Amino acid sequence: MFHWDLPQALHEEIGGWLDRRIIDYFVDYARVLFQNFGDRVKIWMTFNEILQICERGYSDGNFAPFISNPGIGGYECTHIVLLAHGRTYRMYNEEFRASQNGQIGMAIDSYWHEPNYPDRETDQAAAEFSLQMNYGWFVHPVFVGNYPQPMIDRVREVSLSEGFEKSRLPEFTQEEIDMLHGSYDFMGLNQYSADKCYWAEDGAGSHPSHWADVGVIGYQEDDWWKGVPWGLRKLLVWIKDNFSNPPILITENGHAQDGLEDYDRANYHKGYLTELLKAIHEEGCNVIGYTAWALMDNFEWRGGYTIRMGLFYVDFDDPNRARSRKLSSYVYNNIITTRHVDWDYYPDWPPTVEWKSN
Incomplete structure (x- = not known):
């Protein structure tokens, strides 16, 4: 439903995904899609790659609408996008599921995060924390309810140390947690590669940002650009073990190469x-x-x-x-x-x- 194609008017008039008023607009838009195509379309994804929508669009400013507000904009955007997803799912249940019997999910992108040294406990912890902060951020509210607790604790701790009066990570109300919990029939996964992880020596860094909140260095070896196939298997097993084995649809997986003779x-x-x-x-x-x-x-x-x-x-x-x-x-x-x-x-x-x- 939404693959980064924000109407210009909603950006100019209300600030796009930084204003909760957009939730009602999105639910109305989804209703139009269900009314016109729901008799034929049976698999729906509300959002594609929230990390790119919010962190790239409203935090580091590398994607449209090119807003730079590190450590704040990405969290605020994600919060509102998740609420729009949950509201859309509940609306479909109430108005269309009985007659259309479709399925609704999201497409979330994630690397597999491998410990730099698999036998080193600190690297294991860094990789696990990276998964919670970069994948759990988006799916934990839907699979379990609320953000991952390690993320809640970390962002609050870092925010207070930076002089903020409260956490830069917004809070869901109990009503919102209940609305989001279970708002999926499947979860889409966009998966391309993997990296190796270890804790950053300087911890959170000197300026607010999501990546400073993570506090983990992720890198790829030169010969990994062709892909890390076992990373997909490990990520799927991690999802199974952490979220009660939900239905997963691999929505993107591929490789860039020029020419017609593309053996790679x-x-x-x-x-x-x-x-x-x-x-x-x-x-x-x-x-x-x-x-x-x-x-x-x-x-x-x-x-x-x-x-x-x-x-x-x-x-x-x-x-x-x-x-x-x-x-x-x-x-x-x-x-x-x-x-x-x-x-x-x-x-x-x-x-x-x-x-x-x-």
Whole structure:
């Protein structure tokens, strides 16, 4: 329903996702969607990547609407977005579920946070805290009720040490906690990679920010850019163990690579789907579906048309946006057709018959 496309008027007139009045506007918008499409659309996501909407848009100012208010704006935005999600879910239950029988969730993005040294207790604690602060922030209110307690305690402690009179993290009322708790039929997961974590030596840092509140250094080794497939499995197991194994829909998972002969992307999907199968069949994770990002090359926000995530190549210089199959599309087709990850399968390349759409 909302993939960062805030109406300009709502930004100019009320300040967008920093004003609670937007909740009523969003619920009305969702009602229009259900009224017009709910007889056919059965899977809905209210919001895509709240971290990017709020932390990038209202805290560090790197995404639209480019508001810089570190350590405050992201928390205020997230609070209001979550309330809009919960209100929409309850409205659907009251007005549409009986007749439409759809499912509602959110799509939340998260890395897997691996301890820098897996056997070191301090690194284990840093990785766990990072998961609570960067993933639990958005799902704990829905799965359990309220923000994670370690997050509540940490932001309050740091805020008071910075001279604030109260925590920079807003508080839910008990009525809001009850409304949010259980407001999901599934949870979407956008998952691309992983990092290694350890505590920052300077703790919270000198200026308010969410990342200073986390107080954890996360880094990637140079050869990790191709993906960390086992990170997906570990994250799914962590979600299962912490939140009673909720239904998870993998809503984004993919790799950027130029050209048609994209072996790296093909191997990325082979690796992640192999680990996904382990999560389901060996670990018992309740995964209900998987969608690769993306079907076609598309507009990748600040990266524009320069980052190519698609299984199909799009010629953006062609007025007709002609599409061509990449090698990875044949590999992915083989996987979903045979329902098996064949590490030995690659298509003859270049293909003897070129597939192209104008």
